[in-house]
Amino acid sequence: MSEGFGLVVRFALCDQEAAAAFDELCATTLVGIKAAEPGTLTYVVHVPEGEPLVRVFYELYADRAAFEAHEAQAHTQRFLAEREQYLAGVEVTFLNAISGKVAVQQ
Known part of the structure; x- marks a missing residue:
């Protein structure tokens, strides 16, 4: 299974107010x-x-290029810039698919 590029991101938020804003x-x-x-x-x-x-975010992209296109979007850039004020910590794990079942795109 060579297609697909994913990641899991775990965000720890500062408090309940930060969680609501996040x-x-x-x-x-x-x-x-x-x-x-x-x-x-x-x-x-x-x-x-x-x-x-x-x-915890689970993100799956068609390929690495799709992930890079996601990262370049204005809405993603805004998210990346604004999220920091709400966070106590973040962990990112990049995933390369080796096997599995995926939904067929229509």
């Missing part, structure tokens, strides 16, 4: 992702059970 920033960013990024196959924000100040 969630709003995510919602605004997702509007742009849905409208302008055909190479972004999956972009999901999760709250781990029992960790209300943590957000």
